[in-house]
């Protein structure tokens with residue numbers, strides 16, 4: 313076959329301001345042509361992409377949405393180290409099934425990705441078994457221990473695109489300052505996990521009603537905002553490209569807004585769970601399942617969630633990242649304080665976040681904006697680091713990294729359908745609308761939903 317034709321879909325590409333019915337042609341792994349239908353009501357009429365039709369594989373995607381493949385700057389693939397939780401093969405299969413075509417994987421593997429050797433091991437495994445494009449994140453400090461810098465140069469040569477001690481906060485400001493200096497001169501992103509270790513230690517829950525109700529010590533939002541402000545100041549002083557992971561508080565959103573007004577090159581993400589769940593939701597679960605709601609930073613108050621959504625709409629929160637964090641059932645199906653922090657997200661992030669789309673009401677958040685936050689903006693952040701100008705876009709000539717989303721079906725999230733090896737998410741049982749039906753990476757089908 314010399315080409316693939318996606319016919320009659322709603323093409324949504326914020327990078328080109330396209331939101332119209334049309335056809336998209338893929339040739340040689342790239343987007344070869346987009347043709348917008350002059351008759352949106354009958355999409356197939358009036359379109360002819362030329363060439364020898366017998367050489368083109370045609371998929372009729374009318375009623376579905378064609379969008380740039382999603383890009384996630386924050387996943388944990390547990391490989392090397394914890395194959396019973398996840399591997400590069402299973403984690404990237406979950407990504408493909410969720411419409412993701414590019415992901416970053418964090419350094420808290422076993423061994424930690426703090427040397428060129430581990431970076432190369434990860435990339436070798438990706439070459440063999442990844443279903444989507446994977447870029448490793450290297451540790452900032454050796455063993456994530458916060459004592460000395462990791463082999464930053466070696467890892468960069470090995471192929472990392474960012475550095476982060478994610479899972480841990482780098483408490484030592486001098487170490488982080490030096491890491492940011494290095495990152496600024498080597499065009500590497502610095503991803504910060506912002507939780508003051510002293511303010512959050514042994515306080516796994518948000519300080520509020522739910523903490524009181526459960527009798528657990530709660531962490532103040534200050535644990536996040538103190539570190540966010542420190543890291544913004546360090547980035548300002550060093551010129552580093554700073555990306556703030558999993559922002560959860562209203563206070564942090566305000567600090568980020570102000571920093572952007574000063575013109576700093578910082579970006580911020582929020583997770584689907586911080587946007588869709590509140591601390592009080594923990595109380596709705598049976599005690600032995602409350603552990604599924606444990607994440608770091610913790611789920612916050614209604615007030616924080618509202619501020620986060622506002623930040624997402626206005627772009628202060630640049631993007632949505634899953635913080636996909638697989639754990640075993642025996643580590644999660646536990647009372648809150650006994651559980652490990654983290655939940656999975658790659659399989660279901662788009663249908664979950666589709667619930668944030670609200671095209672009717674005044675608080676407008678359109679599907680196009682959602683695609684911007686999940687593909688275009690992360691692509692723009694990552695592109696310069698990879699030396700690629702066309703990431704997260706459907707522009708002609710760009711790699712054919714594409715997802716097809718059918719917005720019509722209503723369904724209930726069922727852990728039996730996850731491609732991830734782990735099942736730890738409290739969203740199981742939630743009714744959602746829309747699902748990914750196909751994902752292409754460099755023009756090759758990486759996922760296709762089986763028809764019943």
Ligand SMILES: [Zn+2]
Nearest residue numbers: 478479505557
């Ligand atoms: Zn984190």
